[in-house]
Amino acid sequence: MRLNEYFMRISDVDPAAVIEKKTQDFQFANPDKVIVRLDLEDDPLPCPDPCTQAMKSALESISHSLMKLPPRQGYPFLTEAISDFYLKRGVKIADSEIFINDGAKCDITALTDLFSDEDVVLITQPFNPIYYSSNLFSSRPIRFVTAKENEVPMPDGLKADVIYLSNPGNPSGLVYSAEQLSKWVEYALINEALIIFDASYEAFVAEGGVRSIYEIEGAAECAVEICSLSKSAGFANTRLGYTVIPNRVVFGSEKLNRLWSRRQRIRFNGVSNIIQRGACAVFTPEGQSLVRERVKLYTDNVRILKKPLISAGLARDLPVNAPYLWFSCPKNESSWSFFGTVLEKAAMTLIPGSIFGAAGEGKMKLSGYTSRENALLAAERIEKFLKEI
Amino acid sequence: MRLNEYFMRISDVDPAAVIEKKTQDFQFANPDKVIVRLDLEDDPLPCPDPCTQAMKSALESISHSLMKLPPRQGYPFLTEAISDFYLKRGVKIADSEIFINDGAKCDITALTDLFSDEDVVLITQPFNPIYYSSNLFSSRPIRFVTAKENEVPMPDGLKADVIYLSNPGNPSGLVYSAEQLSKWVEYALINEALIIFDASYEAFVAEGGVRSIYEIEGAAECAVEICSLSKSAGFANTRLGYTVIPNRVVFGSEKLNRLWSRRQRIRFNGVSNIIQRGACAVFTPEGQSLVRERVKLYTDNVRILKKPLISAGLARDLPVNAPYLWFSCPKNESSWSFFGTVLEKAAMTLIPGSIFGAAGEGKMKLSGYTSRENALLAAERIEKFLKEI
Numbered sequence: 056m057r058l059n060e061y062f063m064r065i066s067d068v069d070p071a072a073v074i075e076k077k078t079q080d081f082q083f084a085n086p087d088k089v090i091v092r093l094d095l096e097d098d099p100l101p102c103p104d105p106c107t108q109a110m111k112s113a114l115e116s117i118s119h120s121l122m123k124l125p126p127r128q129g130y131p132f133l134t135e136a137i138s139d140f141y142l143k144r145g146v147k148i149a150d151s152e153i154f155i156n157d158g159a160k161c162d163i164t165a166l167t168d169l170f171s172d173e174d175v176v177l178i179t180q181p182f183n184p185i186y187y188s189s190n191l192f193s194s195r196p197i198r199f200v201t202a203k204e205n206e207v208p209m210p211d212g213l214k215a216d217v218i219y220l221s222n223p224g225n226p227s228g229l230v231y232s233a234e235q236l237s238k239w240v241e242y243a244l245i246n247e248a249l250i251i252f253d254a255s256y257e258a259f260v261a262e263g264g265v266r267s268i269y270e271i272e273g274a275a276e277c278a279v280e281i282c283s284l285s286k287s288a289g290f291a292n293t294r295l296g297y298t299v300i301p302n303r304v305v306f307g308s309e310k311l312n313r314l315w316s317r318r319q320r321i322r323f324n325g326v327s328n329i330i331q332r333g334a335c336a337v338f339t340p341e342g343q344s345l346v347r348e349r350v351k352l353y354t355d356n357v358r359i360l361k362k363p364l365i366s367a368g369l370a371r372d373l374p375v376n377a378p379y380l381w382f383s384c385p386k387n388e389s390s391w392s393f394f395g396t397v398l399e400k401a402a403m404t405l406i407p408g409s410i411f412g413a414a415g416e417g418k419m420k421l422s423g424y425t426s427r428e429n430a431l432l433a434a435e436r437i438e439k440f441l442k443e444i
Numbered sequence: 445m446r447l448n449e450y451f452m453r454i455s456d457v458d459p460a461a462v463i464e465k466k467t468q469d470f471q472f473a474n475p476d477k478v479i480v481r482l483d484l485e486d487d488p489l490p491c492p493d494p495c496t497q498a499m500k501s502a503l504e505s506i507s508h509s510l511m512k513l514p515p516r517q518g519y520p521f522l523t524e525a526i527s528d529f530y531l532k533r534g535v536k537i538a539d540s541e542i543f544i545n546d547g548a549k550c551d552i553t554a555l556t557d558l559f560s561d562e563d564v565v566l567i568t569q570p571f572n573p574i575y576y577s578s579n580l581f582s583s584r585p586i587r588f589v590t591a592k593e594n595e596v597p598m599p600d601g602l603k604a605d606v607i608y609l610s611n612p613g614n615p616s617g618l619v620y621s622a623e624q625l626s627k628w629v630e631y632a633l634i635n636e637a638l639i640i641f642d643a644s645y646e647a648f649v650a651e652g653g654v655r656s657i658y659e660i661e662g663a664a665e666c667a668v669e670i671c672s673l674s675k676s677a678g679f680a681n682t683r684l685g686y687t688v689i690p691n692r693v694v695f696g697s698e699k700l701n702r703l704w705s706r707r708q709r710i711r712f713n714g715v716s717n718i719i720q721r722g723a724c725a726v727f728t729p730e731g732q733s734l735v736r737e738r739v740k741l742y743t744d745n746v747r748i749l750k751k752p753l754i755s756a757g758l759a760r761d762l763p764v765n766a767p768y769l770w771f772s773c774p775k776n777e778s779s780w781s782f783f784g785t786v787l788e789k790a791a792m793t794l795i796p797g798s799i800f801g802a803a804g805e806g807k808m809k810l811s812g813y814t815s816r817e818n819a820l821l822a823a824e825r826i827e828k829f830l831k832e833i
Contacts, residue, residue: 056605056638056695057560058703067706097512107503110718114500117490124486124680157546157713164711168581171446188710192557216445249445291513293716306445314447317456321577322553324546327682327719329499 065191070184070410074394081398091433093360093421094404096379098353102289103345105336110293113332125325128316129155129297133331136338137297146269152301152312154319155326155334159255159283159296164189166251166279166298168318169311170217171195177215179208180414181226181381183253186219187412201414205371207231210242218243221253222268223260226411226420228377230264236271243277247306250278255296258287259350259377275301279311286378287346288337295326295334353378356423356430363438378423381408385444390416401440403433454580459573459799463783470787480822482749482810483793485768487742491678492734494725499682502721514714517705518544518686522720525727526686535658541690541701543708544715544723548644548672548685553578555640555668555687557707558700559606560584566604568597569803570615570770572642575608576801590803594760596620599631607632610642611657612649615800615809617766619653625660632666636695639667644685647676648739648766664690668700675767676735677726684715684723742767745812745819752827767812770797774833779805790829792822 074094082090101107113121128134134150141148156162164185170176172193178186180201190197198215202208207229208220220239223230231239243250252268260266268274280299284290304311336342354375361380364370370382384393390407397403408418423430463483471479490496502510517523523539530537545551553574559565561582567575569590579586587604591597596618597609609628612619620628632639641657649655657663669688673679693700725731743764750769753759759771773782779796786792797807812819 056636057563058695058698059558059560062558062703062707063698065706065710067702069709095512099511101506101511107506111500111503114496114503117496121681122486122488122490122678123484125683157715160713161711169448169451171448174446185710247445289511292510293718294514294713306447309447309452313456314451317454318451320458321454321574322550324549324683326546329682329718330716 059192061194062192065188070407074404074406077395077398078404081402085402088402090398090402090404091425091429091436092404093425093433094406095424096406096422097291098286098289098349098378098424099426100289100349102293102333103336103342105339105341105345106288106293106333109336110329110333113329121328125328125331127319127323127325129153129326130328130331133335136335140338141267141269144266144270146267148269148299148301152299154298154300154315155331156296156298156323157294157326158285159253159281160185162296162298163251163253163281165318165322167192167195168322169314174216175214177213177218177248178412179218179220181408181411181418182219183221183225184410184412186253199412199414202227205229205373207235209235210239214246216246216248218248218250219253220250221255222265223256223377225253225256225377226379226381226406226408226415228375228379228381229373230260230376233265233271236265236268237273240268240271240273240277244273248277249304249306249311250274252278252280254280255283256286256377257282258346259354261374261376264376269299269301276303276305279304284334284337287350288342289349290334293330293333295330350378352427353423356425356427359430359434360421360423360437363434363441366438367441369441380421380423382419382421384408384417384419385441387417390419393419396444397440400443401436403436403440448581450583451581454577459796463793463795466784466787467793470791474791477791479787479791479793480814480818480825481793482814482822483795484813485795485811486680487675487678487738487767487813488815489678489738491682491722492725492731494728494730494734495677495682495722498725499718499722502718510717514717514720516708516712516714518542518715519717519720522724525724529727530656530658533655533659535656537658537688537690541688543687543689543704544720545685545687545712546683546715547674548642548670549574551685551687552640552642552670554707554711556581556584557711558703563605564603566602566607566637567801568607568609570797570800570807571608572610572614573799573801575642588801588803591616594618594762596624598624599628603635605635605637607637607639608642609639610644611654612645612766614642614645614766615768615770615795615797615804615807617764617768617770618762619649619765622654622660625654625657626662629657629660629662629666633662637666638693638695638700639663641667641669643669644672645675645766646671647735648743650763650765653765658688658690665692665694668693673723673726676739677731678738679723682719682722684719739767741816742812745814745816748819748823749810749812749826752823752830755827756830758830769810769812771808771810773797773806773808774830776806779808782808785833786829789832790825792825792829
């Protein structure tokens with residue numbers, strides 16, 4: 056057997072594993088130090104109680120009718136709840152346009168199954184590494200647009216067929232204004248391109264900001280939107296996300312929605328009733344109120360953590376629209392070097408920005424997914440550390 | 445955007461949906477008739493009670509540590525249980541060689557991500573349609589080997605790089621002898637080919653038959669094995685399977701196990717703790733005893749159903765190693781035509797054999813996944829129907 060030669064370009068190095076190893080090594084050499092971790096990107100709170108209760112009820116009611124394969128696109132009770140959730144925000148999405156999945160990552164990467172190898176992929180820097188890696192499975196050409204410092208990336212005239220955007224940006228944390236996002240939609244429509252809109256962190260967009268690309272006119276003709284319950288409702292372990300493919304997204308004479316159904320029929324068998332019942336509880340008024348509490352906890356953590364970084368001139372005082380912060384290393388130190396410095400001198404872990412592409416070199420990301428206590432302790436350490444260097 | 449031109453060859457017709465539609469239409473036209481369905485391939489019994497209990501316990505104990513992404517390859521408690529399960533049958537599989545997935549179908553089709561587009565794929569007829577369809581996502585050439593009547597397909601000298609085998613055969617229900625399977629392993633080793641061994645129904649292989657390809661010498665150097673809990677432990681809705689990739693499967697200088705880990709890192713985020721806890725209960729002595737009860741129920745159903753077919757000369761009296769039966773249509777009727785005849789005249793649904801490739805034309809499959817009561821009723825109807833035509 057010959058192996059996929061394109062795939063062979065992908066490195067085996069898992070940055071999260073490298074961080075883990077360095078952290079463990081440091082702890083081993085310094086058994087007395089209490090390491091504060093700001094590199095962990097999983098919400099540390101359990102699923103909201105109504106979700107756990109709903110999953111328990113589903114387990115109670117397991118019966119013949121629940122032993123069938125789940126409907127491949129999702130149970131109507133969940134796709135309808137999500138459709139209503141959009142409608143409450145003024146966005147019309149039919150339940151037939153919503154596909155339940157076992158996590159945003161699977162669908163973001165699986166969408167490549169539908170692209171021609173000749174499509175030009177556009178990735179905006181800095182980027183979530185899976186946009187890049189999942190396109191290294193084939194010969195598809197990849198182009199980059201790099202954002203200006205503290206600005207969202209904008210189209211720069213480069214011709215592309217598939218465009219990856221994230222909102223709030225991962226790792227930048229920046230949110231597109233309606234006007235900025237309209238420019239991307241306009242660009243996609245002119246170029247007959249597809250926008251893959253990664254809205255995994257949409258719940259963190261502050262009141263009044265753009266949460267869904269479908270708030271923008273024309274987007275329902277050129278964009279797929281991917282959302283996750285991992286980031287806002289503690290589903291990282293439980294696994295559930297959803298993908299929106301509007302019926303009006305058409306290439307040639309083919310509806311992308313129908314092609315995706317066809318793809319799913321061959322390569323996917325749905326998500327269990329138990330998990331979908333749990334997810335449904337996220338979209339009730341009670342569930343949404345609990346989501347807002349969590350969003351407030353983590354964004355407030357970020358507000359606490361960014362203060363000493365703003366004082367030191369390493370971050371700008373921008374609105375917080377994500378459970379993480381993107382900032383500069385002091386003294387032009389490289390990302391991995393600064394990771395080591397902070398670990399060594401402040402017993403704290405951060406995420407090296409270079410993981411997010413070349414444009415991330417010299418930058419760092421920190422995660423606000425921690426307790427308030429830890430966030431306060433970390434902010435103190437950051438302040439002290441920055442004064443000493 | 446240009447679409448994947450190879451994928452465009454795949455039809456949107458879902459045979460299961462066509463069967464459903466025809467069945468509903470018949471019921472609508474004949475409201476008084478009680479249709480007996482032998483086309484449904486999901487185990488109608490709920491998950492065994494120990495599995496449901498384990499899932500409930502997992503939900504009770506949801507805590508901070510369970511909110512992280514699941515380990516991508518599976519929780520050690522489950523991979524170790526499966527490794528032990530193999531060892532009890534005399535097969536040594538390290539837990540690092542086992543990958544937990546959300547159902548056999550996802551991995552059977554996802555493995556194509558690692559193949560070169562130049563690899564020649566060999567599919568043995570009649571076949572599970574996903575082997576074929578999942579290879580229509582690229583330009584990869586596909587060849588077929590057709591089995592002789594009531595025999596397992598054997599290598600016929602055709603050169604191939606990737607070989608799909610199922611054991612027990614789906615839809616044939618036939619099990620390879622060790623000697624027959626050794627010929628495929630030998631063939632794969634000589635041709636440096638990979639065998640994808642679909643063992644989704646392995647629990648149904650009668651005592652003494654080959655359940656795992658790793659019972660065959662040399663298989664650990666050329667074969668990947670895929671198993672499912674959907675067929676033997678009622679996990680069709682719950683979603684859990686596993687893939688075995690031995691460390692000794694190497695192409696060029698690359699371990700397939702390592703490449704698969706790399707693939708999963710990019711395109712998969714694991715299976716929830718809740719579901720894996722439930723699955724773990726399948727591998728206890730109690731769980732296995734419940735699996736054997738179910739296997740007996742469904743294979744006995746098949747034994748009941750095959751009697752009138754044997755009498756009519758449409759099936760041979762072979763050992764039952766699957767929860768389904770493969771048999772011939774009478775009077776050379778085509779599969780879909782016979783489907784209609786049986787529905788019309790006996791108010792019974794079967795699966796047209798032509799769904800399983802050209803070699804399945806003129807054949808039918810029936811599923812034993814039904815109650816004993818239904819199986820007895822269906823056997824009566826089959827007998828009566830065959831006498832009347």
